[in-house]
Each structure stands twice: as structure tokens, then as C-alpha cells.
Amino acid sequence: MGARAEGEMLARTLCVSAPGKVILHGEHAVVHGKAALAVAVNLRTFLKMTPRNDGRVSVELPNIGTRLCWETAELQPLLVAFPAALTESLPPSPEQIEKLKEFAGLTDTTAATQSLATLAFLYLYLSIASKCGFLPSVAILVYSELPTGAGLGSSAAYSVCLAGALLSGCGVIGYPLEEGQAVGRWSEEELALINSWAFRGEQVIHGNPSGVDNAVGTRGGALRYQSGNICSLKSVPTLRILLTNTRVPRSTKVLVAGVKDKIMKFPAVMEPVLTSIDAISQECETVLEAMAERPSLEHYPVLEELVDINQHHLNVMGVGHSSLDKVCQVTASHGLHSKLTGAGGGGCAITLLRPDTAPSVVEAAIRDLGDCGFECWETDIGASGIRAHSLQSLKAEVLEAFGRM
């Protein structure tokens, strides 16, 4: 990375990516004080930031059909509401959000996703600008492999990319890509800063997020979340999975309330189920760490059994759905093991693949899931967190998406 004076804008194009997340075990139980295991899923959000020389700042978000562009001079008067000391120590205030909404002309008729993406950008841009003392004139392009609103942490991946790019671009942290390198990663300290700013972005979008999604997006791998504490697992293997979106819409709020009602109705029946799920997360964590240390096929049947058991438990909690049963049946017919991930009641499911699962089996399963009307990706969990990329090293699909913008 080139040496820069403080307050100077990075003169080169900068490209970062961050992964999505899935809950491997512990969804819903986590609401009741049990552990959850969240893992990075290698469907990523890519962000390219290029210096402009026209005094403007632009953002293109083709996934959600959004293009934004302002003169930095227009933004200048807003800075007073974003003093650096404040934004670092306090969550976004209703007053700040109100100001940004007014500035961006967002009304209740603006689509929620577009509105929230705009607010998160403005919040992070102004806060970081305030910190480093200037409003950078940049063009930002964001392309994501993650569907939005599917519980896969797409908003966190977006916030992580924004935080990483803006902090690096403004020189608050370095940009870890030496000439000729394909990929670079930030230091622990820098990651902590990226994560804390990404969390602010998540607060703008979600109000009161757990911080799990941005932590996974920043650090990758896997983490345990329990009673507000987030703890990264030392080391985890990369595991092949199928990620299936049933496309059945659901309300997380309604599902969480249903589980609570069931626990209130049958406490003696339901509390042990939560205890069992907690033990599944613990057992899975132990197995993952053992796998990272000493990879062996013998761990897979254990992981599969835990997936099956937890799927039954989630059905007990009433967050199953016929579409999720279908995913389990279809994949079981190919010898594969699946569970819902996240809120349930539709939404997404994950299916474990072994390293030696034949491509023909995977293809057949994907085809059968597609025939059910589901969207299905073959990807990995335990993926890396935020990364800096050389443009040349990006896969064609991403380059093409960037080119189209």
C-alpha cells in the first residue's frame, strides 16, 4: 500500500468483498439464552470503489435497482450532525436518521430495502468522512451474490464492504493489497474497526441487530453467539453445502412469537428441547475444531446426525414448513442431510455435502430442488471474511456485473 498523508484519498481503485452468513445451529434457541453457531457462507457481496474527479459521490446497487449520486458539496452541511466522537461511541440517533431521510428525499413510499441501503451508505459515508476530515469523491459499485431478505446477512455484507472500503479509502486503516497480489486481508485491529462501523450500518438498517451478521461478514469462519456475547471459533474447516431458498416468505417476528408461546404453553416439554439444541451447537463446535485440526471423513456422519436432530427439534418448535420438509426429503433421497437455517417457516435450508460427494449427486439434488421451485446454490461455509481483491483476480461473473454498471 502506498504511503499517504493523513486526510488524503487513496488514488487507486479499491475492491473488497464480504461473505453472507447462515446459522448452522441454534436459531430460535438463541432468543432464549442458548448458543447459536453462525458461519460465513461463500456467497459474497463485492464492492468496487473508484476515485472520481468531478466532486461527486455515486453509489450503484443493481441488486436492488438503486442508483444514487450527490455533489459532495451538498453533503457538507450534514457533517455537523455526525461528529466523529459521537458516531464512534453511540448508535445512530433518530435525529440523524431523520436528517438523512429528509436529505435523500426518502418517504414512506420508497421501497424499504432501497431506503435502508441509502441511509446506511449516507450514515457510514458521513461518519467516516467526519472522522478523516474530508468528503471523498468516489464511485461505488456493489454487486451481491446474496439474495436480500432471506436471512443470509446481505445487509451486513453490504455494511462490512462499505466500512472496509471507506475506512481504507480515507486512510483510516490501510488497504492490504500489495502490487501483484490477488487477495489481501486486514490486521486484527483493522478488522475490529471495520466490524464496529459495519455494526453501525446494521443498526441503521435493523434498529437493534445482534451484531452476529457483521461479525461473520468481517471475520468469516464461524462464531458462537450467546446472550449478547460473540466469540469467534479458533479455526474451522471449509465445508461444502447446498444453500436452498424455498422462496416461501415468512415473518421472523411471528415465528419467534410462536416459539415463545409454545414454551409458555408447555415449559416442561419445550425447555429440554432448547437444552438439547444448545448441546448440539456445543457438540458441533467441538467437531468443527477437531476437523480444522485433523481433517477426516469420519466427522461427517456426526455433523449429519446433528443436522437431522436439530431439524426435528425445529419442527417441534413449530418453525418448520412443508417446503422445508420437501427440501429434507428431496436431499435425503440423494443421501444428503438438510435443516432449515434462520427463522424457518419457509426461507432457507442448508444441506451438508461431503468432500467426496459425487458431482453427479450434487447436480441431481440441485435439479430436483429446482424442480420444486426452489433456488439452490452450491457454496461453502466457513468462508473467509472481508477481503481486498485485485480486479484481475475477480471471477468473470463479478467483473461482468461491475462492467454492466
Place this chain on the structure above:
Amino acid sequence: MGARAEGEMLARTLCVSAPGKVILHGEHAVVHGKAALAVAVNLRTFLKMTPRNDGRVSVELPNIGTRLCWETAELQPLLVAFPAALTESLPPSPEQIEKLKEFAGLTDTTAATQSLATLAFLYLYLSIASKCGFLPSVAILVYSELPTGAGLGSSAAYSVCLAGALLSGCGVIGYPLEEGQAVGRWSEEELALINSWAFRGEQVIHGNPSGVDNAVGTRGGALRYQSGNICSLKSVPTLRILLTNTRVPRSTKVLVAGVKDKIMKFPAVMEPVLTSIDAISQECETVLEAMAERPSLEHYPVLEELVDINQHHLNVMGVGHSSLDKVCQVTASHGLHSKLTGAGGGGCAITLLRPDTAPSVVEAAIRDLGDCGFECWETDIGASGIRAHSLQSLKAEVLEAFGRM
């Protein structure tokens, strides 16, 4: 009932019936010290005992294709091995069983069911004859609505009927059917005696039975079994059910061992599941007693929810089967709730019906289950225990079966 001198044979034809049993909740968990709820199912075994005047004793068991006939004089020498004091206080000894096998010419090539039914008859006949001092010359016909080997307590219903008929016939206990009555029931004290002899029959057949099946066959209703203790529920409602035999054969021993392995492998995951099942049995017992006291439709959704949860738990324990999943799916498509009953891995399932479930729904469910190749009965649980019947009061199907013999 006529006054008889002690040691005198009842001169009239005598007819008794006893119900089968299903496990409502707690199968498998009961092996690990948790409670199980066993209920009488109104598929019954009927026994008719008629005095003969030719000095012979005969037994016809058309369900298992068995006809036995001996001279009572042939049996006389065996009595020395069945002293009344001994058989009342000790389980059948290997020597006694060996003697009976030899007498009846049973070899390892005799079908197990026939062999065991013959041994149980001879054991009870000789023990009770020894007690009352003579070998009654009677013709016994047994017809059962219960399939054998399906975990529905058919052997216990047989033993209960034999014990009730022989004890009454020999005058050890009364025969509770006054002239003109359709149905009669024995006193508590007499039931206790019938039960203890039926348990001996079960010991002949099963070696080390729990005593649950003969207790349900004798007393009917429902009982809780835990750690060797059997406790009848005060009062339970009669509930309509479908009983489905998937006809998938399974080994209870292998299934029980599988559960044990799984508990050993994941104790922290599996122990809470047993705890939850225990709570389901407790909750169900509470609901059943409330229903008996104050019948109301509002209890049914609770019973259904407990059935669904337990079915998931049994799947967690690895004793599910695709045929049982099919029963659940098919009945769910008619708005009905099912779980496996007994060992699982195939075998039988029960489906709750509400009092107001329309006949068209029941017929459609039975038809669909039949289309899957399953055998399906509409019957009741919480049925009465052993009963004496007038021949005229028997339903046509039973009379016809008796007539055919």
C-alpha cells in the same frame, strides 16, 4: 352366577374378552427410566370356554392356525411339576417349560407363536388346575381382532382371557354375569388375581415382560409405567383413533439398542429429549384426567400437539421410518395427527380423531392409508379391560368366528 361347591366346574359356557394395548407416549424413553402411558385399545381377544363331557381339553386358536386337544388323564402326571404354592410365588422355571415342551412335542421347528401360545395355555391350565384340585374338561375357542407380533399386546390379551376364564371356570373367582345381563365385570380383588396369572402367561411367552400389557388387558383404561411401577390412571376418556399397521417388520431389540447407542454417543443432546418425552407423558396424563372429569373439545388441540412433538422426538431417537412418515403425511393431509406407537422402525402408528371428525374424513384417511399398503382400523383407546359377555351380546363378527371353529 350359580352357587357351586369348591372344586366344582362351572357348568355353563363362559365368554370373556380383553383389549389390546398401545403406547400413547413414552415408548423407548421408558427403557431409560422415564414414564410411559399405555392405553387399552378396543381391538379385543374373545375367548369362549364350554364344558366338555368327554374328559378332554381342547384349544382352538384360528388366528395362528393352532388346534390342541389332550385327554385330561394325559395331563394329570404333569401336575406334580405345578404345585399351587410354587406357581403363585415364582415365575415359570426353565424346568417347567422344558417339561411342557416335551409333553406337547414342541421342537425348534414349531412356529414360535404357536409354540408359545401352547406353552402359555398349558402353564396356566396346569397351574390353576393344581390350585383348584381338578383338571377341567373344557373346549376353548379364542378369536382375536388383534394382529400378532405388532406390539399391540395380543399375547397379553390372550393370557388375560385364559386367566379370567380358567379362574372363573374352576371357581377360584366368580363369573360376574347374571342371567339376562349382556356384560359383567370382576371385582378389584378378582382383577388383581386375573392380572397376576396373566403375568405368568406373559412370562412364559416373553421371558421378562414388564407387566404393562397384561395390566392394560386386565384393567383397561390407561396406566403409567415407570421404573417397574405400574399405576392405573384414575379415569380416562374413551378416545377415537385410527390404528395403522405399516406391516414393516422391525426388531424391537435392534431399535432399543440403537437408541441406547445414540444416548451414549450424544448424552447432552439426547438426555433432554428423554426429559421432554417424560414431560409429554405427564402433560398428557393431566389432560386425559381433565377430559374424563370435564369433557370438552378444547383438549384435543393439546393432545394433537403432544402427539406431533413426540413423533419428532422419536425421529430424533432414530426409531422413525419412511412408512411412519408416510402415515403422518397422509393423515396430516386430512388434518389428523399421528405418531408411531411401540418400537417404531415400522410397526404401528396411532392417529387421533376428534369426536366431531366427520365420517367422510375418517373414510378418506383409511382409504389413503390402505392405498399405501397399510392395514388400518378405526377403534377406541381407553377401552374397558377384561369383561364377561353373554353370547347373545357378542357382535356378529365374533359369533361368526366362534361358529366357524
